[in-house]
Amino acid sequence: MTRRGPGRGNNGRVRRASAQVGRVPRxxxxxxxxxxxxxxxxxEPDARRLVAVLHVTFFLLLxxxxxxxxxxxxxxxxxxxxLALAVVLALLYVAGSWRGGPAVPLLPxxxxxxxxxxxxxVWLGAVVVTWAVLVERAPSFGWVAVxxxxxxxxxxxxxxxxxxxxxxxxxxxxxxLTLAQRFDLDLVIGPAAVAAFAxxxxxxxxxxxxxxxxxxxxxxxxxxxxxxxxxxAGTLAERQRxxxxxxxxxxxxxxxxxxxxxxxxxxxxxxxxKARGHVRTAASIAEHNLTEARRFVHDLAPADLARGGGxxxxxxxxxxxxxxxxLTVRVHIDDPGGVVLPDPVRSALLRIAQGALANxxxxxxxxxxxxxxxxxxxxxxxxxxxxxxxxDPAALPExxxxxxxxxxxxIRARVRQLGGTLTIESAPGEGAVLTAAIPLEQPQ
Numbered sequence: 001m002t003r004r005g006p007g008r009g010n011n012g013r014v015r016r017a018s019a020q021v022g023r024v025p026r027x028x029x030x031x032x033x034x035x036x037x038x039x040x041x042x043x044e045p046d047a048r049r050l051v052a053v054l055h056v057t058f059f060l061l062l063x064x065x066x067x068x069x070x071x072x073x074x075x076x077x078x079x080x081x082x083l084a085l086a087v088v089l090a091l092l093y094v095a096g097s098w099r100g101g102p103a104v105p106l107l108p109x110x111x112x113x114x115x116x117x118x119x120x121x122v123w124l125g126a127v128v129v130t131w132a133v134l135v136e137r138a139p140s141f142g143w144v145a146v147x148x149x150x151x152x153x154x155x156x157x158x159x160x161x162x163x164x165x166x167x168x169x170x171x172x173x174x175x176x177l178t179l180a181q182r183f184d185l186d187l188v189i190g191p192a193a194v195a196a197f198a199x200x201x202x203x204x205x206x207x208x209x210x211x212x213x214x215x216x217x218x219x220x221x222x223x224x225x226x227x228x229x230x231x232x233a234g235t236l237a238e239r240q241r242x243x244x245x246x247x248x249x250x251x252x253x254x255x256x257x258x259x260x261x262x263x264x265x266x267x268x269x270x271x272x273x274k275a276r277g278h279v280r281t282a283a284s285i286a287e288h289n290l291t292e293a294r295r296f297v298h299d300l301a302p303a304d305l306a307r308g309g310g311x312x313x314x315x316x317x318x319x320x321x322x323x324x325x326x327l328t329v330r331v332h333i334d335d336p337g338g339v340v341l342p343d344p345v346r347s348a349l350l351r352i353a354q355g356a357l358a359n360x361x362x363x364x365x366x367x368x369x370x371x372x373x374x375x376x377x378x379x380x381x382x383x384x385x386x387x388x389x390x391x392d393p394a395a396l397p398e399x400x401x402x403x404x405x406x407x408x409x410x411i412r413a414r415v416r417q418l419g420g421t422l423t424i425e426s427a428p429g430e431g432a433v434l435t436a437a438i439p440l441e442q443p444q
């Protein structure tokens with residue numbers, strides 16, 4: 001069953017299910033938003049774009065400085081050495097960028113930032129030394145330091161990065177004063193302001209990214225805890241249901257047998273006929289209890305799955321038994337990869353199908369029902385559609401009532417126990433569509 005789009009009501013969805021229940025609806029392209037949200041990439045898109053902009057800025061500044069130097073000093077004897085140093089600086093920068101990103105991880109605010117690997121320190125030192133020699137030879141290359149600010153901030157812990165940015169800023173100021181051949185306060189304040197602005201912007205971005213990562217980790221952890229709590233609650237609800245059934249059937253029957261046998265023992269000599277009557281009644285109760293015990297075993301271990309063949313064959317067998325001259329049950333399996341489902345998932349889906357078909361037979365008054373099993377990469381989806389009289393989903397109870405049977409509350413409990421979702425779409429006179437989606441990777 002596909003999700004409803006904007007402005008699409010239940011009635012339209014159910015009318016299509018009722019009209020097309022003969023050709024079973026096909027589920028395709030469904031993705032698990034909860035599972036997808038669990039995996040956070042190492043490099044955020046904004047961070048990757050910033051790094052790309054820094055790389056482009058570095059080479060633009062380096063290229064413009066080389067062009068300016070060639071234009072003004074191309075005939076001087078130092079020109080080949082300066083150009084060679086510029087090429088070496090470009091190669092070193094490319095080598096460092098090619099080997100990997102920053103060594104500084106995203107840590108919670110206040111956490112101690114470790115030092116990067118030695119190879120990153122060697123690379124950064126080689127780049128800074130080459131740039132410093134280049135600026136000493138040709139001061140016009142001073143503004144190439146702006147991208148190097150970010151290289152230092154992305155590689156070193158904050159105290160060391162701030163110190164290196166200060167040293168680079170001093171070199172830039174000296175280079176600008178050398179080019180001007182006079183003291184100008186703007187040439188001192190300008191590079192310092194640029195360095196302070198770049199450092200503050202980068203630091204703020206890092207802190208914001210760290211807070212976002214911590215928030216995402218907290219949300220993921222909270223969701224896993226909620227999923228585990230729902231599974232535990234579902235398990236407790238199922239245990240409570242079984243305990244109530246055992247108490248109301250097997251335990252009561254055993255208690256009756258004990259009292260009848262005790263009564264037979266007391267009256268055996270005085271009234272043998274009455275004692276034999278008590279024994280026969282106890283035997284009848286024992287036979288009934290045996291039937292109840294077999295039903296419990298059947299509920300806990302589905303016989304269709306125990307025979308082998310997997311869930312598709314079990315659903316087809318269920319459809320054959322569930323259909324008669326008044327109800328036709330069709331089955332459609334969409335499993336292109338032939339995925340082997342875990343035993344709890346197979347058992348739950350089969351029980352859900354049994355319960356849903358039982359509701360269709362007892363309450364829907366339908367002539368056609370359709371079971372659709374769709375196996376995707378991250379979840380398995382079971383759709384049960386019928387063309388019956390329909391109902392109001394809002395009137396269904398949300399919590400299992402403890403009453404034995406195949407009702408919607410029991411189906412909902414089974415789905416929640418496996419961390420899945422149950423969707424019911426129906427309207428009076430419009431049929432019904434029940435969709436159970438269970439993730440294949442169960443949350444921890």
